[in-house]
Every structure is written in C-alpha cells, then in structure tokens.
Amino acid sequence: MPVHNDAPRLQVPDRAETTARMKIDRAGWAVRAYARYDRAAVMRIVRAVAEAAHQAAGHYAEWAVRETGMGVVKHKQLKNELSAHPLVDFYEDMDLVSPRVDPARKMVEIPKPAGVIFALTPATNPISTLYYKTMLALLSRNAVIFSPHPLAKTCCNDAAARLEAAAVAAGAPAGLIQCVEEPSVPLVQALMASPKVQVILATGGGPMVRAAYSSGTPAIGVGPGNAPVYVDPGADQNAAARRIIESKSFDNSVLCTHESVLISIEENRGKLERALRAAGAHVCTEAEVVRLRAWLFPEGHLNTAAVGKSASWIAEKAGFRVVPSIRILVAPIEQVGLDEPLTREKLSPVLAWATAESFERATGMAQMILRMVGAGHSAAFHGEDPQKAMDFAAALSVYRVVVNAPCSQGAAGFATHLPPSFMIGTGYFGRSSVGENIGPQHLVHWTRLAWNSDASVAMPDMSGVRAPFDGSAAGTRASAAPRPRPVAVPAVADGGGMDRDLLRQLILQELRELTRGQS
Amino acid sequence: MYNYGFFSFDSKDELLAKAIEYWNPGKTKFWQDAGIDLVIDRREGYFLYDMSGRRLIDLHLNGGTYNFGHRNPELVATLKSALDYFDMGNHWFPSVARAAFAEKLVKSAPGMKYAIFGAGGAEAVEIALKTARYATKRRKIASIIKGYHGHSGLSVATGDERFSKIFLADRPEEFVHVPFNDAEALERALKNRDVAAFIIETIPATYGFPMPEEGYLKACQDICRRCGTLYIADEVQTGLMRTGAMWGWQSYGLDPDMFVTAKGLGGGIYPISACVVTEKCGAWQLEDGAAHISTSGGSELGCIIGHQVIEMLQRPEVIANVQYVAEFFQRSLAEMMAAHSDIFVGVRQRGVILGLEFDHPEGAVAVSRALYENGVWAIFSSLDKRVLQFKPGVLLDAATCQEIVDRMEAAMPRARALLRNPRRAA
Structure with missing residues (x-):
C-alpha cells in the first residue's frame, strides 16, 4: 500500500482572512450610508435589533454554554437580555446622532461616527459581548465586524447574522453587523492592522489587548480583572456574604468583574466565615486549599479547564467533595500577590480569602493583588464607614470600587449607577486608553464649529439650518433610507435623572428576579 | 534611471523611443x-x-x-502557490486543475455541460464558432454591426471591418452583420436556415455599452431557436459578476447554446479563457477530442487562477460589494x-x-x-x-x-x- 498524505499539495490562501477583508469593505459601504441616518431611524433600528437579541437571548445562552462548556445557561440568558433593551434604555437619552447647538459657548457640535469597528468577543461571554458591542455600534452609527473566540465561533456567527437581518429589516443598510467565520490569530492580526478599520474593541486575554494596541489602529482594549473585595467589620456580615456569593457564583464567575480575593480583618474572621457558610460557600480546609491550588494553578498558570465550571465540579477535580448545593469555594490563604497563585484571576467560582490585622494592612493587600494583575479594573467594599470607603478607593489602582453591592454586576453597571457594560475600561493603570465603562459615546468624535468668542462677533441662529441627514444620498435603497428631516437642536439636557433612576431600578429588579438573589 | 533588474531605461523618453523603434x-x-x-x-x-x-x-x-x-493579493498568493507545484501542463492529458476548473465553471452556468479552454478571448470565440459549424453543419455566422469578438481568423471576421479589411480578413460571404437592437433584421438574416450561429456580446463593449432594448436579446435567442441557429453569448466583458450576476446572460433570462469568457477569468495575472457549451454543442469532443488543440489553452496555472476567481466571485461579500x-x-x-x-x-x-x-x-x-x-x-x-x-x-x-x-x-x-x-x- 502506498502511503497517502492527505495534506493539501498546494497552499491555499486563508479564505477567512481574504473574505474578512471583503467584509471590511462591505462594512465601509454600510457605514457610509448609516452615518447619515437621523436619530429616529437609528433608534428604530436599535430597538428592532434589541428585540431580536432579546427574543433569542435564551437560545444563544444555551448554545454558548453547549459550545464553550462555560457558564450557566440562565445567567447567560440574563446577561444577554441585559445587553439588549436595558442597555438601550440606559442610553435612550444620549443622542449621538443629532448636532448640538450651544449658543452660550457659541459652538455647534456634529457627531462623526468612527466607521468600521473590529470587535473581539471572548469565549467566556460570547453572546452578551456580541450583543453589547452591536448595540454600541448601532447607537453610534458605526458598523461592526466580529472576530469571535474560536471556542464560540458558531453561536457568534449565527447571532451576528440574526442581528444583521433584524437591522436590515428595520431599514439599516446591509453589512452593519458581520462576523468572521473562521477566526485565527493571523487573521485577527491582519484585520487589526487594516487601515480600513477605524477602531478596535478588544476584549480578551492580555496578549490580544496588547496586540490591538500594537497594531497601529486606534483601539479600546481593556485589561484583565482581579477584583479584591474588602469586608469591613462594621458591615452587615450576612448581607455582605450574600452579595459576594450571589456575585461570585453568577455564570460560574466568568465575568472579569467577579470578586477574586476576599480580604477581611483577622478579629472578624469567625463571624464572616459563618455568614459565608450560611450563604452557600464551602470554606476549604488547609489540605483542600493545597489540592485546589495544585489543580487550579499547575505550574503556576491557570488551568483553563476550570473556567466557567461549577464549584462542585472543580472541587471534585481538585480531589475533594462538596455537596452540589455549594455555590462557591472559599480558599483561605496566608499570603497575597506573586507568591500565591490563588490571588490571581480565576474566572471560576473560587474565592481566595486573606485576612489582615488592620484596615490599612487590608488596603495594602488589595493593592498588592492589583499590582500583580487586575490594575485599572474593579474592587469592592462592604462597610458603612465613608472615610474607609474613600481611603480604600483612593489607595487602589482601580477605576471603580463597588460599595455594598455584588461586584460582578455592580462594576458592569447592573447593580449600581455605573453604565451597563461588558467592557470595563482599565485606563492607564491597566494600560488602556479609557478608564470608564465603555459606551457608545466612545465610538463617536465630534466636529466642533467654534465661533469667535469676542462678544462683537455674533453666532447666527442655527434653528433653520439643515442637519446632515440624508439616507438616500448614502448609497442605500431609497426604501431603506430614512427621510431627511430638519432637527430641532436644543442644547442637550443631561440625562433626565428621574427616568434613568427608574430604569436602573427596573434593571435591578429584573436582575433580582432572575437570580433570586439579593443585591 | 529606471532600473528593472532585467533591463533598464534612462528615461521615459528613451523607453518611448525604443517602443517606437522595436x-x-x-x-x-x-x-x-x-x-x-x-x-x-x-x-x-x-x-x-x-x-x-x-x-x-x-x-x-x-x-x-x-x-x-x-x-x-489573494490571486497572487494563489498563483505563487500553484507555481510551487504546477506549470502550464501538457494539453494532451487530462489534469486535476483542468477538470476541477471545468467543473467549477460548468456548475456556475446552469444548462451547460463542458468547458473548453483557450488562452485568450479570441481563441475562445474561435472555439465557439468552430463548434457551431460542427453542430449545425452550416458555415455562415451572424453578428451585430460594430460588434467585437477578437482578432483571430474567424473572430475578427465577425467584427467591425476596421480590424478585418486591413488584413484582408473580412469574409462578407460567410459573415453576416445585422444592426444592434433590431430583431427583425436578425430574423431576415437567419430565415434561410443557413446560419450556424449568432454571436453577440450581452452588452456590446467596444461599441460603448449600448443597452439591449427590453426583450431584444430574448427575441434574438428565440429567432435563433426557430431558425436552427446557435446563440453564442460573448461574456468576455459582461461575465464574472460585472452585470450583478455571474454571467450577463443570466441577468437577461437567457439560456444560450454557448458562451465565451476570458479577460477577468485569469484575474489579470495568468491568461485563460473558456468556451462553455451545452451537451449538444460539445458533441465534437466525442467524435474527435483532439480536433481542437491549444498548447497554452487551459494551462494548469490559468485553471487554478480561474477556479479561484470563480470561487471569490461567488462570495456573498463580493456580490454585496458589486x-x-x-x-x-x-x-x-x-x-x-x-x-x-x-x-x-x-x-x-x-x-x-x-x-x-x-x-x-x-x-x-x-x-x-x-x-x-x-x-x-x-x-x-x-x-x-x-x-x-x-x-x-x-x-x-x-x-x-x-x-x-x-x-x-x-x-x-x-x-x-x-x-x-x-x-x-x-
């Protein structure tokens, strides 16, 4: 028998890459048209896509868990749902489409969308990130091309196609939402460097984010989290424990905003331990911690098999048993920082627990953890002393400290008044360009018409001036184009606080109902 | 100094002088x-x-x-890859590249059966006209006034006399010319049932792309069918997605007996052309497959490029871009x-x-x-x-x-x- 070699005899150019370049051009055409849609048309499309996303939230939650083996279906469904209508609700009052006129400053501001966004989605939160980035792109009149994590490429491609179809049905130009079929590292690098990509939205591992920043293309990349959570003796220990466990067990802890290391005061240890146990935590024995560390961090690096798995599954793999109702594993440790791998990001329902003799020492520990990984990201504080909260936040290299709330949802804007987001800006501490939760406003720059400030030079009345909306002039079918309309351009009011508060309450309520937890 | 390694020119003027001289x-x-x-x-x-x-x-x-x-870049990479393995090939033998490309081409064109390869458009037209004569046993060929189908012996005779008379290649007794957009004129030309084929560019390029009037091409095809004349669509400039469909004749609802494609088929980097025919037209290949021979026609390098060209044109991204x-x-x-x-x-x-x-x-x-x-x-x-x-x-x-x-x-x-x-x- 002759030996057969079935490897291709000719080298075929990477079709995924060449096709992706075609997708970029297609997106360029789409965004050219979409950038001239007016606010009503944009919001009509945004709502239609949000509805399509909402309808399929459960479908894709199940699909994502099946495809990636990570997370919890009902939690993923919740995250998907939150990235649809509630996300749009939050930005309902933020007009990134209409020009703004400020007679007092003698200035007119015209929003200019970035153009083509190249967006990465992680394996841990594939659909919620895809939904979220799609909504951001649509709200800011941009086009988006996704490169999904290879572990989640099938569900992401299907979801992108569904959202694209919904957008087109609502009048959007074709090509606003596209997805790379066969992602690969060379493809991602090639697209990142494409001069036809205006901005990269990088979510993923550190090397990927650094690659985005090194590409030469403007990028918004966010670094990894590793949130320290401090529980003050003055806090309601039971409430704090419940919030932490509620948060930590959510979607098996795949969000970068999850609590990673619990820090408390030595003298308070017993009380907190009882509260943790009562809330569903298994506090590991010294021997269990040794086994857990060895399995979770063989050779000092995170065992990726653990990501998004349940507490009982992980315990079993590590070599000890816990009852299935256990929601998280708490691992008491002596040291924090480089010498204790358990104080790294774990992306699984394992919470390291260190104790300190004083608040100052606890703050120092938190900073030591962040120095290793997680700088610029999130931390959490449970307590009633405002001075301690202030000192804790002032000392730490993070850009958000969630107070008396679950950190995973709180830092992501779902249990606090922070903007809802699946991109937590890690700012300069975290080697990123943005330090706040990423929103659609980061995908628009403004052209400013600035009149002479001298009082003798008048700024004319702008009310009769035509706004730059003209769907039909932008290369789309007439039927798909919104009609140009003159806009009344009052100075933009800042938000309408009441409605927004109400909105957040609704989001919170939904969150509570779905998790049956307390936040 | 324009140094190209293999040769060099001091200036553009020197190049122009050499172009005139040689x-x-x-x-x-x-x-x-x-x-x-x-x-x-x-x-x-x-x-x-x-x-x-x-x-x-x-x-x-x-x-x-x-x-x-x-x-x-994708086509250049394809050709480079092909050059690491293939060359033009031996036209006498079946080959993987020719078979694969012929299949790709035939499957892109409903109703067709064989792809017969050439190196350029004129050669493909030549194949089409010879094929028509074989299939009908008639000698005459009809085409439109100001039509253009190439510069070889038969193809040049179908076109404007500017290109044929100078070489004494006009053959009015065998090549009939009818006005464009005039189906009745075609009917008159074909009614004696002695015309083998009517060849027409789906949109006449060298004539400045005058648009066929509504129903004209279909009427021509119907007349051809009635008169036993074969309809040949010259798709050299109208094929390959340029009309918004893979083949221009598809966008006009036609089903020609043969069509001819070239130019873009080689992606601008390796010449290849094809005459794609129905089963009936291709019958000469059963009688004597070597009746038409071309050393550089259907070169394997060209086939690999052509295969990739068709594959790329079928991508939804390209269709959307067009x-x-x-x-x-x-x-x-x-x-x-x-x-x-x-x-x-x-x-x-x-x-x-x-x-x-x-x-x-x-x-x-x-x-x-x-x-x-x-x-x-x-x-x-x-x-x-x-x-x-x-x-x-x-x-x-x-x-x-x-x-x-x-x-x-x-x-x-x-x-x-x-x-x-x-x-x-x-």
Missing part, C-alpha cells in the same frame, strides 16, 4: 498625440502608477481583466449629469458596466484626457467615441469610489474646455 510605432504615437503619456509602471489594487510616479485610478481595467484590481458600487455610481453619475448637462448627456448602466455619453462625436476622447489629467484612467469606446467606458471593479471600496467622483467633478471644466477648443487645449 515594438509598435503606431500605438505608441497614438497615445502621445492624444495627450496621454501613460507608461504603466507599478500597479496595485485599483491604482496604476505612471513611470513618473503619478497615480491613476483604473476604470479601464482592460475590459474587466482587472475586475479584482491589479495584483489582487451592488453597493453599482448603486453608488448610479446615483452620483445622475447627479453629475444634472450639473453638467451641456456636455454629459447620458449614462448606460448595468451593474458595474457603464457607458457615459458626451454630446460631441469625439466627446469621450476629450473626457478621457481630462480625467487622465485628474488622476483617473478610463478609455473611450473605439467604435463610438461619444461614449466613455466606465468600468469600476467589483471590489472597489467606498472611499475610492468617492474619490473617483470627486476627481471627475474636478475634471469637468477641463473636459468642457477641450471640447470647445481641442487644438488650443492640446
């Missing part, structure tokens, strides 16, 4: 007289660079040869025509095939020159110099399309001046 004095001088001093040097995407370094956007594309742009480009020019040229109605009087368009009409017998020559001076290269129609051939590529992006329109707009005053006083302008 290559083709008439062609070289023609362009000098026309004020187009182009010698294409580097090329990339839809851009050409003159030896002087000046950049031009290519809207000529050699009739669609550069449909995907110049040196399309639509965007077509819509963009439809709208922006309508606007431009409204603003320059004194000279710019008409747009003929199907997909990314466009002919722009100017109100002067040599109007397109002047506009071509004005565009050239403004960084755009588009050629007039040889057989109707009122019409500028305007042929955007299927992969053009939005930014380049906008730049084309901006440059055209800038060229219009110059075009107007040239039309009013061509002497002074020259």
